[in-house]
Amino acid sequence: MLLAFDDEWALAQRLADALGWPLQAVQRHTFPDGETRLRLPPQLPPRVAVLRGLQQPNAKLTELWLAAAGARELGAAQLALVSPYLAYMRQDIAFTPGEVVSQRHLGRLLATGFDCVITVDPHLHRVATMDEVVPGRRGVALSAAPLLGAWLARQVPGALLVAPDEEAEQWVAAAARAQGLDYLVSRKQRHGDRDVRVDVPAADVQGRAVVLLDDVASTGHTLLDAAATLLARGAASVDVAVTHGLFVGDAIDRLRAAGVRHCWSTDSVPHASNCVSVAPLLAAALADWARDPATTG
Ligand code: R5P
Numbered sequence: 001m002l003l004a005f006d007d008e009w010a011l012a013q014r015l016a017d018a019l020g021w022p023l024q025a026v027q028r029h030t031f032p033d034g035e036t037r038l039r040l041p042p043q044l045p046p047r048v049a050v051l052r053g054l055q056q057p058n059a060k061l062t063e064l065w066l067a068a069a070g071a072r073e074l075g076a077a078q079l080a081l082v083s084p085y086l087a088y089m090r091q092d093i094a095f096t097p098g099e100v101v102s103q104r105h106l107g108r109l110l111a112t113g114f115d116c117v118i119t120v121d122p123h124l125h126r127v128a129t130m131d132e133v134v135p136g137r138r139g140v141a142l143s144a145a146p147l148l149g150a151w152l153a154r155q156v157p158g159a160l161l162v163a164p165d166e167e168a169e170q171w172v173a174a175a176a177r178a179q180g181l182d183y184l185v186s187r188k189q190r191h192g193d194r195d196v197r198v199d200v201p202a203a204d205v206q207g208r209a210v211v212l213l214d215d216v217a218s219t220g221h222t223l224l225d226a227a228a229t230l231l232a233r234g235a236a237s238v239d240v241a242v243t244h245g246l247f248v249g250d251a252i253d254r255l256r257a258a259g260v261r262h263c264w265s266t267d268s269v270p271h272a273s274n275c276v277s278v279a280p281l282l283a284a285a286l287a288d289w290a291r292d293p294a295t296t297g
Contacts, residue, residue, distance in 0.1 A: 001044060002286075003071070004051040005063075011084070011267050011279060012051050018283035026050070026067055036063055040070050047293055048076035049286055050114075055246055055269045057087035061109070068113030078293040080116040082282055084268035085216075085244045089123035089133075107133035115293065118285045120144050120268050120278050121215045121243040125167055138289065142281045144243040144266045145213070149175025151264065151276050152211050152241055159239075160208045164188060164198050164226045168214045171243070175213060186226060194219050198226040206234035216244040217265070220251030224258050231259045239264065243278075245271040 002023045004012030009025075016023035027039040048071055052064050064081070071079055091102035110117050116138040122130060130139025152159055152175065161181050163172035165188035176183035187199045210230050212223050217240065227238045238260050245265025252263055252273070267274040 001041070001048050002051060003040065003048060003067070008051055008053060008270060010270065011053075011277070014267075014277055014279035015051060015082070015282055015286070018279050019286060021049075026063075028063065036066070038063060038066050038070060040067065040074055042074060044071055044075040046075065046077040047080075047290055048078070049080040049082055049289075051082045051084075053085045053269055054083050054087035055085050055244070061106075065109070065113055078116075079114050080118060080286065080289050080293075081110060081114040082118045082286060083110075084120050084266075084278055084282065085246075086117075086119040086122045090125075092123075092126045103127065103133060108135065110134055111137045116140065116289050118142065118282060118289070120266070120281065121171065123167070123215060140285050140289075142278070142285055143171065143174065144268065144276065144278050144281065145171035145174040146178055147276045147278070147281070148213065148241050148243065148264070148266065149179045149181075152213070152239075153179035153181065155262070155264075156209045156211055156237075156239060158209065159211045160184065160205065160235075162186060162200065162210055162212050162226065162230065164212055164214050164222045171215060172213045188222060190222075194221050196221045196225050198222060198229065200226055200229045200233075205230055207236050209237045210235045210239070212238065212240045214240075214242050216246060217242045217251060217263075218246045218248055220247060220255050223260070224254055227255065227258050227260050237261045241265070244269050245273045247271060247273065 002016045024041045029037040088102040088106040111134040117134045118140040120142045130141040161176045161183040163185040169185045189197045239262040241264040263273045264275045265273040266276045
């Protein structure tokens with residue numbers, strides 16, 4: 001059985017349909033004092049997956065922890081979390097003394113509640129695998145880069161793909177190679193939440209249709225800075241494609257105002273820019289887990 005929350009119902013239905021699994025809602029009530037009451041189906045089968053993307057994560061984490069504990073009590077012997085966007089992955093070391101390494105502690109928390117955690121394009125940098133993020137459990141990191149690459153190749157034939165930073169090279173290279181496209185890798189310096197400098201390599205982009213490809217757009221400033229450089233150097237068009245379109249605040253408006261033509265994302269995070277579904281990827285990983293749920297990482 002797949003359990004899902006109302007605000008992710010569209011992806012939940014696509015996922016349940018792809019698997020042929022029953023889909024049930026986690027019902028929520030918020031009390032006047034801000035506490036939450038959850039209601040799950042009273043009798044759960046032995047294998048249950050919970051779909052919960054962790055964009056805007058803080059309130060969701062309490063609900064998720066309660067849902068996991070409740071599902072165990074109601075019969076879920078094996079419990080998987082499908083979190084298409086997994087938050088807190090970027091804080092993977094203490095960048096300054098005293099900083100809490102959120103990735104490590106979120107991973108340990110999820111490992112107490114779930115036997116398996118499946119996600120898409122997590123921001124793994126200094127920690128290499130999802131198995132390390134959820135110690136003793138099965139961790140699965142899928143990539144939407146091939147799906148986005150196929151979409152881009154159809155929308156912008158002959159596109160030049162550009163990674164806005166070195167961490168994005170893995171996704172851009174995978175998409176470019178699969179589609180026979182050229183790609184460039186930029187370097188990035190972040191000085192603050194909205195203060196980013198992207199150094200695009202000095203290649204000839206004059207007249208090229210460029211697509212910036214990254215794992216996540218949050219404020220959009222990484223893409224904005226790169227797009228401004230590319231357009232100033234004579235790119236014929238700049239489109240952006242990301243796995244996780246958080247696009248907080250006025251990010252989309254700013255990108256459009258800067259001359260970005262299209263903003264595309266997968267449905268890992270529900271957003272108007274969604275153009276590619278990760279449901280088939282997630283379904284294949286969940287089907288693997290359901291066949292052999294006892295395997296841990
Ligand atoms: C970080 O390295 C990620 O890959 C993204 O480039 C970054 O999180 C985007 O953030 P923003 O949209 O706020 O610049």
